[in-house]
Amino acid sequence: MFLDIVFMVSIVLVADARSPHADFVDELAKSHVFGNRISDNVMEDALLDLPDLVRKYNYPFEEHFVATEDGYILGVHRIPHGRDSKNLPENKPVAFLMHGLLCSSAEYITMGPGTALAYILAEEGFDVWLGNARGTYYSRRHTNLNPDARFNSTYWKFSWDEIGNKDLPSMIDYVLDYTGKSALHYIGMSQGTTTFFAMASLRPEYNKKIISMQAMAPVAYLAYNSNPLFLVLSPYGRELEKLASLLGIGELFPRREIYTLLGKSFCADGAITQPICSNLLFYIAGRNDDQHNATMWPVKLGHAPAGISVRQLIHYSQSIINKEFRRYDHGFLNNIEIYGRATPPSYDLSKISAPVFLHYAANDPLAHLNDVGRLYRELGNPMGKFLVPHPEFSHADFLFGIDANTLVYNTVIRIMKQHDI
Numbered sequence: 001m002f003l004d005i006v007f008m009v010s011i012v013l014v015a016d017a018r019s020p021h022a023d024f025v026d027e028l029a030k031s032h033v034f035g036n037r038i039s040d041n042v043m044e045d046a047l048l049d050l051p052d053l054v055r056k057y058n059y060p061f062e063e064h065f066v067a068t069e070d071g072y073i074l075g076v077h078r079i080p081h082g083r084d085s086k087n088l089p090e091n092k093p094v095a096f097l098m099h100g101l102l103c104s105s106a107e108y109i110t111m112g113p114g115t116a117l118a119y120i121l122a123e124e125g126f127d128v129w130l131g132n133a134r135g136t137y138y139s140r141r142h143t144n145l146n147p148d149a150r151f152n153s154t155y156w157k158f159s160w161d162e163i164g165n166k167d168l169p170s171m172i173d174y175v176l177d178y179t180g181k182s183a184l185h186y187i188g189m190s191q192g193t194t195t196f197f198a199m200a201s202l203r204p205e206y207n208k209k210i211i212s213m214q215a216m217a218p219v220a221y222l223a224y225n226s227n228p229l230f231l232v233l234s235p236y237g238r239e240l241e242k243l244a245s246l247l248g249i250g251e252l253f254p255r256r257e258i259y260t261l262l263g264k265s266f267c268a269d270g271a272i273t274q275p276i277c278s279n280l281l282f283y284i285a286g287r288n289d290d291q292h293n294a295t296m297w298p299v300k301l302g303h304a305p306a307g308i309s310v311r312q313l314i315h316y317s318q319s320i321i322n323k324e325f326r327r328y329d330h331g332f333l334n335n336i337e338i339y340g341r342a343t344p345p346s347y348d349l350s351k352i353s354a355p356v357f358l359h360y361a362a363n364d365p366l367a368h369l370n371d372v373g374r375l376y377r378e379l380g381n382p383m384g385k386f387l388v389p390h391p392e393f394s395h396a397d398f399l400f401g402i403d404a405n406t407l408v409y410n411t412v413i414r415i416m417k418q419h420d421i
Helices: 002-013 022-031 042-047 050-056 117-123 160-179 191-202 204-209 228-246 257-266 274-285 294-303 310-322 332-339 369-378 404-418
Strands: 062-067 072-079 094-098 127-130 184-189 210-216 356-360 382-387
Touching: 042 050, 042 257, 042 294, 062 160, 072 117, 072 160, 094 117, 094 160, 094 191, 117 127, 117 404, 127 160, 160 184, 160 191, 160 204, 160 310, 184 191, 191 204, 191 210, 204 210, 210 404, 228 274, 228 310, 257 274, 257 294, 274 294, 356 369, 356 404, 369 382
Parallel strands: 094 127, 094 184, 184 210, 210 356, 356 382
Antiparallel strands: 062 072, 072 127
């Protein structure tokens, strides 16, 4: 609860003057000129759970459950075809989408038909599957651990290393077995790219199961990260982890009604506090008024944040401090026990033989041009590097940008269709 209060207080602290473009952009959002039916009722969409939200727009929806080798039970969502399945080929290629930090599979759906990537892929003839990492709203189950246990955070002793090393292989195997396919297209956003790089380097046998890997806002190295909040907190990562452990806190920002209420009451169109909500996003992910659709705030906050472990954040803070892409640092003695060495080993990116395509932006504080360049040089099979042709395009715009379809998704889909097997 303390961290949730900090989150809300930070909204007030980062508020500043509104951009001169903002009113114009909001009016466009209300008129739905650019959105292709983004939402026919924003407040209703904020309250609907994901299955009902998808079905509301006449898309098929399936929920599957996958168990990992260490007992986590993951929710995996499927949109098998578009709204008119008769016009789509029977043997559809599979697209597997993995979400970023603080989000869930909902991040690929909340912006609505014609705008959200999951819907667009379904209409383009793909069998769309959406993963959910352990600990998120749709993956909060375990065979014997309780995520809500008081003063026992054993369930939450994982970082994105385990998500890549255990969750992704389990979900990919399930999807391929269910569909009868030998390989699939992987699309990741931010942490969804980090976890892929971890999997494909630690378990290189999975590279052959990937037709193409489309990395949006790719995050591996963080040496040039410019996010002010991360820069301030990163030096104290070890201390923060110890404090959280002493307090029995393993989870951060679970999905709660307070965020939905915040979105409806303080971030909606007409609320004088809406600019504060937008400024919080800009503070974390980079400012871009041109691509920001403030009208959709209630829907975004109705489905996110979706829960993460403390260790996920700490692992990123370690990457910022050591300027390397390494496994989780458990401390000297634990590292020797776990890795057989005092320091955690680096992920060997040269082992990634799957075809990787990087989609990145010049104004992204979390995936800096220099870090993306280093990642590209070290990958075992880099196939393309695509800079978004918009100078102010930033991190969150890959999901929520007004023109994400034309600036990013069209390129992603073109490449996927060229590489279908």
